[in-house]
Amino acid sequence: MTSQNPVIQVDDLTRSYRDVAALQNVSFALQPDIICGLLGRNGAGKTTLMRMLTGQDFPSSGTARMFGENPVENSAVLQQICFVSEGQRYPDGYHARHVLAGAPWFFANWDAAFADALVDKFRLPLKRDVKKLSRGQQSALGVILGLASRAPITIFDEPYLGLDAVARQIFYDALLADYAENPRTILLSTHLIDEVSNLLEHVLVLDEGRLLLDQDAESLRGSASAVAGRAGDVDSFAEGRRVLHRDTLGGLATVTISGRLTPADHRAATAAGLEIAPVSFQQLIVDLSTHPDRRPAVASVAYE
Amino acid sequence: MDEGRPIFQQIAERVENDILTGALSEEGQVPSTNEFALYYRINPATAGKGVNLLVEQGILYKRRGIGMFVAAGARERISARRREMFVLEYIAPMLAEAASLGITPHQISQLIEEETS
Structure with missing residues (x-):
């Protein structure tokens, strides 16, 4: 992989609100032109992080740099960023068409024709007060802004609230198609991990303000296995391995084991009468987030 | 996927x-x-x-x-590699399952003959 200058660089970032640490010593660097998922439970610090990246909030300590610069009140940087946040507020009497008409002022790469096409796809009413739009329609407006802005860094904070399954698919397809034509850095926070996991090239997982995972999505896939069988056999197979999760049913047990299993492991498991099944991307994130000693399990895993 | x-x-x-x-x-x-x-x-x-x-x-x-x-x-190269994997991916698991069911290798050959006749 070519290593370019990171487009987003966060070093030892901490944000405390009184005695609550919303973010603690978070560090990562994102390469340009990737789609990165920002995952984590409610209250994990996703929105706080996004607000730091977009200069809407200040770190208590540490730094967040966009294109190598501090984003706070830095118009040269902020012009290159589109932040689609939850519950964006607009003045009274503001219609969706006003929002779209004003967009070229903020986004140099704004594509009005693309925005119009998305308005049709999402069936967004243009001549209605934004405040009177449904939650899903407001989300659609945010998604349209985010996509048609073609900003070099586009940040979506749970952009799908109120969007039905059809509208979410429209969003994912439009994102992928437009990204393929116009590569740019996309940071997307979501709870719907299964729905977006195939779109992601990179994954950041936050938990209780700490960065749990900073990894290439493909190297995460298949980096854990579920091993099931008689409890005694399962436990002896799991001994000395990192167990992320354990379930029992009578004398049977299933454990989620971190790390790629070798062909020899597979033979040993089969010989012991154990069954090995892959662990889905979402399940792996859930297991990692609920594991008692939440530390990065698979900092970097080589293929095969 | x-x-x-x-x-x-x-x-x-x-x-x-x-x-x-x-x-x-x-x-x-x-x-x-x-x-x-x-x-x-x-x-x-x-x-x-x-x-x-x-x-x-x-x-x-x-x-x-x-x-x-x-x-x-390309086609020949892919099938050559897949033939090598065939034993590992299909024959070996079949033999393991057969053993746990008490089916002998001889019975397996008979079953294959019946299926393909």
Whole structure:
């Protein structure tokens, strides 16, 4: 992989609100032109992080740099960023068409024709007060802004609230198609991990303000296995391995084991009468987030 | 897509399958990375990685400025490799399952004869 200058660089970032640490010593660097998922439970610090990246909030300590610069009140940087946040507020009497008409002022790469096409796809009413739009329609407006802005860094904070399954698919397809034509850095926070996991090239997982995972999505896939069988056999197979999760049913047990299993492991498991099944991307994130000693399990895993 | 395995490997396998069945012919052009990405709804970089895996193996080759093509002899190379894997992936698990059911190798041959007659 070519290593370019990171487009987003966060070093030892901490944000405390009184005695609550919303973010603690978070560090990562994102390469340009990737789609990165920002995952984590409610209250994990996703929105706080996004607000730091977009200069809407200040770190208590540490730094967040966009294109190598501090984003706070830095118009040269902020012009290159589109932040689609939850519950964006607009003045009274503001219609969706006003929002779209004003967009070229903020986004140099704004594509009005693309925005119009998305308005049709999402069936967004243009001549209605934004405040009177449904939650899903407001989300659609945010998604349209985010996509048609073609900003070099586009940040979506749970952009799908109120969007039905059809509208979410429209969003994912439009994102992928437009990204393929116009590569740019996309940071997307979501709870719907299964729905977006195939779109992601990179994954950041936050938990209780700490960065749990900073990894290439493909190297995460298949980096854990579920091993099931008689409890005694399962436990002896799991001994000395990192167990992320354990379930029992009578004398049977299933454990989620971190790390790629070798062909020899597979033979040993089969010989012991154990069954090995892959662990889905979402399940792996859930297991990692609920594991008692939440530390990065698979900092970097080589293929095969 | 199977959730538990890297997608780029699955993309490479699907392209190989299409070459084996003849859906993609030798010296024929294969879809672009972006076309794969949109069709399978996956990240374009991931699709590219799958395609590049096949380029490294000499199954596909690039024509600069035109696109990606199936190499001559690709079909035979894929089936040779798959034949090697056949024992590991199909015969060995079948023998293990047969052993746990008390089916002897001789009975297996008989079952195969019956099925194919």
